[in-house]
Amino acid sequence: xxxxxxxxxxxxxxxxxxxxxxxxxxxxxxxxxxxxxxxxxxxxxxxxxxxxxxxxxxxxxxxxxxxxxxxxxxxxxxxxxxxxxxxxxxxxxxxxxxxxxxxxxxxxxxxxxxxxxxxxxxxxxxxxxxxxxxxxxxxxxxxxxxxxxxxxxxxxxxxxxxxxxxxxxxxxxxxxxxxxxxxxxxxxxxxxxxxxxxxxxxxxxxxxxxxxxxxxxxxxxxxxxxxxxxxxxxxxxxxxxxxxxxxxxxxxxxxxxxxxxxxxxxxxxxxxxxxxxxxxxxxxxxxxxxxxxxxxxxxxxxxxxxxxxxxxxxxxxxxxxxxxxxxxxxxxxxxxxxxxxxxxxxxxxxxxxxxxxxxxxxxxxxxxxxxxxxxxxxxxxxxxxxxxxxxxxxxxxxxxxxxxxxxxxxxxxxxxxxxxxxxxxxxxxxxxxxxxxxxxxxxxxxxxxxxxxxxxxxxxxxxxxxxxxxxxxxxxxxxxxxxxxxxxxxxxxxxx
Amino acid sequence: xxxxxxxxxxxxxxxxxxxxxxxxxxxxxxxxxxxxxxxxxxxxxxxxxxxxxxxxxxxxxxxxxxxxxxxxxxxxxxxxxxxxxxxxxxxxxxxxxxxxxxxxxxxxxxxxxxxxxxxxxxxxxxxxxxxxxxxxxxxxxxxxxxxxxxxxxxxxxxxxxxxxxxxxxxxxxxxxxxxxxxxxxxxxxxxxxxxxxxxxxxxxxxxxxxxxxxxxxxxxxxxxxxxxxxxxxxxxxxxxxxxxxxxx
Numbered sequence: 001x002x003x004x005x006x007x008x009x010x011x012x013x014x015x016x017x018x019x020x021x022x023x024x025x026x027x028x029x030x031x032x033x034x035x036x037x038x039x040x041x042x043x044x045x046x047x048x049x050x051x052x053x054x055x056x057x058x059x060x061x062x063x064x065x066x067x068x069x070x071x072x073x074x075x076x077x078x079x080x081x082x083x084x085x086x087x088x089x090x091x092x093x094x095x096x097x098x099x100x101x102x103x104x105x106x107x108x109x110x111x112x113x114x115x116x117x118x119x120x121x122x123x124x125x126x127x128x129x130x131x132x133x134x135x136x137x138x139x140x141x142x143x144x145x146x147x148x149x150x151x152x153x154x155x156x157x158x159x160x161x162x163x164x165x166x167x168x169x170x171x172x173x174x175x176x177x178x179x180x181x182x183x184x185x186x187x188x189x190x191x192x193x194x195x196x197x198x199x200x201x202x203x204x205x206x207x208x209x210x211x212x213x214x215x216x217x218x219x220x221x222x223x224x225x226x227x228x229x230x231x232x233x234x235x236x237x238x239x240x241x242x243x244x245x246x247x248x249x250x251x252x253x254x255x256x257x258x259x260x261x262x263x264x265x266x267x268x269x270x271x272x273x274x275x276x277x278x279x280x281x282x283x284x285x286x287x288x289x290x291x292x293x294x295x296x297x298x299x300x301x302x303x304x305x306x307x308x309x310x311x312x313x314x315x316x317x318x319x320x321x322x323x324x325x326x327x328x329x330x331x332x333x334x335x336x337x338x339x340x341x342x343x344x345x346x347x348x349x350x351x352x353x354x355x356x357x358x359x360x361x362x363x364x365x366x367x368x369x370x371x372x373x374x375x376x377x378x379x380x381x382x383x384x385x386x387x388x389x390x391x392x393x394x395x396x397x398x399x400x401x402x403x404x405x406x407x408x409x410x411x412x413x414x415x416x417x418x419x420x421x422x423x424x425x426x427x428x429x430x431x432x433x434x435x436x437x438x439x440x441x442x443x444x445x446x447x448x449x450x451x452x453x454x455x456x457x458x459x460x461x462x463x464x465x466x467x468x469x470x471x472x473x474x475x476x477x478x479x480x481x482x483x484x485x486x487x488x489x490x491x492x493x494x495x496x
Numbered sequence: 497x498x499x500x501x502x503x504x505x506x507x508x509x510x511x512x513x514x515x516x517x518x519x520x521x522x523x524x525x526x527x528x529x530x531x532x533x534x535x536x537x538x539x540x541x542x543x544x545x546x547x548x549x550x551x552x553x554x555x556x557x558x559x560x561x562x563x564x565x566x567x568x569x570x571x572x573x574x575x576x577x578x579x580x581x582x583x584x585x586x587x588x589x590x591x592x593x594x595x596x597x598x599x600x601x602x603x604x605x606x607x608x609x610x611x612x613x614x615x616x617x618x619x620x621x622x623x624x625x626x627x628x629x630x631x632x633x634x635x636x637x638x639x640x641x642x643x644x645x646x647x648x649x650x651x652x653x654x655x656x657x658x659x660x661x662x663x664x665x666x667x668x669x670x671x672x673x674x675x676x677x678x679x680x681x682x683x684x685x686x687x688x689x690x691x692x693x694x695x696x697x698x699x700x701x702x703x704x705x706x707x708x709x710x711x712x713x714x715x716x717x718x719x720x721x722x723x724x725x726x727x728x729x730x731x732x733x734x735x736x737x738x739x740x741x742x743x744x
Contacts, residue, residue: 355628355629359584359625359628359631360608363610367617367621372610374605374609375605383595387593387604393582401595403598406593406595406599407563408566408567409562409592444694465694465695467686467695470683471682471685473683474560494559495563496565
């Protein structure tokens with residue numbers, strides 16, 4: 001299928017936007033000015049100012065001398081580009097692929113879209129009148145290539161459409177500037193008297209390359225469709241996406257649930273055909289007022305079970321604010337992975353990891369992921385570093401769990417204690433923790449635990465397991481050695 | 497007279513059925529579970545079987561008692577997880593150091609820890625977990641639990657037949673809950689009879705304060721990695737050895 005492109009040119013993008021925001025400026029001549037080389041230069045002029053001959057690039061002082069009542073506002077650099085991106089997002093209701101085309105245009109890939117509006121001219125008319133209704137003055141054109149559409153929008157008649165394969169004919173009477181050439185090339189063409197494209201389009205390629213460089217040939221080829229041109233859409237296409245447009249704006253939770261159910265069924269059917277499942281998905285609603293609301297879910301393992309995914313989304317539906325109503329729903333799979341096929345388990349009824357994963361997803365969806373931990377051993381010396389969180393339910397430990405005696409309740413931060421020790425390297429006779437004196441009846445140790453030599457920064461720890469007269473068991477350690485400064489003692493855990 | 501004894505038989509049968517439904521006895525046609533080997537504790541339960549599809553409440557006051565309770569729980573989990581499966585350990589903050597579970601026969605990677613900062617969310621997650629049939633057991637470290645909340649947990653357990661353990665550390669009030677048992681586990685001193693220096697096997701003073709359809713009791717138990725053994729107090733031990741000598 002041949003590609004079709006629509007180019008939009010906003011003749012006074014930033015000034016139109018200002019007039020929309022501040023209606024009192026409508027119909028008045030005003031300019032946006034910025035500093036260049038120490039002089040105030042007009043960056044953009046409103047329709048009225050433009051009609052009076054104030055073009056961008058003029059010095060503000062000159063303009064003010066001619067029109068003393070000219071209004072001048074400061075220009076914000078980068079504002080125009082941000083505005084274009086927002087407009088490109090707005091255009092997503094006309095085509096899924098739209099891109100900003102700085103400094104003042106949009107480029108839409110409309111292949112396969114116009115028939116929904118009843119033809120290309122009706123499509124363009126609808127788009128242009130919607131934008132003009134907002135208050136922008138735009139020129140639009142449709143052609144087979146990006147280059148031709150760009151040229152027609154700026155140098156052709158308003159609303160011109162080049163038929164399929166008709167771009168060469170349409171380009172012939174245009175000036176060379178319509179090819180998006182560099183100013184140096186344009187000057188060279190001007191010097192040689194090439195005022196229209198038809199004057200040089202048939203010249204041999206070698207001649208053109210010798211005189212004007214590769215740039216001219218590339219641009220000419222792009223406009224005629226001989227060369228490919230890259231296109232960077234404002235929203236990248238998501239490979240796993242379903243959309244559901246609504247006849248009437250949806251405002252109720254029940255309506256949102258029905259839309260979500262439909263989208264999930266469609267997407268999950270496709271995913272299960274391909275043997276894939278969702279790890280992360282976003283459910284978006286495009287509202288009547290142009291804003292987008294969305295909820296995101298993540299799963300612990302890839303899933304294409306619509307009932308399970310629906311339950312995860314259902315916990316968050318109250319967060320969607322429909323305001324005046326949602327026009328378009330979309331469901332995107334941001335992260336899609338291969339599904340591990342469930343194995344038949346013959347001997348135990350319980351322990352199905354998929355069901356456990358679904359439970360954890362539900363808890364994670366409500367409380368936020370990062371609350372569930374499954375631990376695996378890690379080959380590190382210090383007890384607090386000897387475990388690491390695992391990534392999935394199926395991950396197996398890569399080393400054995402250590403056999404050494406460890407307390408069941410390990411304090412997250414060791415708590416300082418004061419001790420009475422009869423001899424160095426002996427366990428304490430009693431210790432005081434939080435103002436409570438504990439007498440030691442029995443003890444084991446010491447067990448010296450150092451940091452790994454490539455990390456070592458401090459003194460080693462000597463651990464003692466001690467039991468008080470009641471039977472309570474504690475894990476104490478001494479940080480440092482007697483004879484080398486004053487060692488400190490800490491309580492690090494409780495044995496059961 | 498014959499009609500009367502028939503009635504009594506029928507009543508007993510109905511009682512058994514109700515208890516099976518409530519999770520205190522294995523259901524009809526099912527073999528009694530042989531995973532739990534609790535030694536001297538079995539005598540306390542009706543029918544000699546630890547109620548599996550039920551909630552059990554554990555009370556602790558000091559950090560040492562909390563650690564002992566967790567140790568006792570870990571032993572029960574280790575027996576329940578013998579045939580594979582997963583177990584959930586929910587709490588407000590991380591409590592258990594996973595490598596220590598190995599000593600009690602639990603593969604630490606089979607336990608999933610969930611930390612829920614708010615008690616209200618913790619109750620919700622506990623109910624969700626208890627109604628998930630794929631789990632073997634669920635431990636909830638929750639401080640306050642109301643009666644109606646415990647009833648909800650009991651309903652979830654009756655449907656899914658998961659074993660639930662509720663560990664309440666320093667609870668404000670000890671009112672009745674819809675739980676099958678209430679336990680208090682405290683650490684016990686290493687028995688003096690072992691002439692070895694240092695610390696011995698974990699010793700717990702296990703108190704079964706409440707048990708439905710059973711007999712409460714007190715035991716001093718030692719876990720040696722294989723099973724529970726009763727540790728006798730010194731005077732009792734001496735009396736027993738004295739008796740032996742007299743008979744010899």
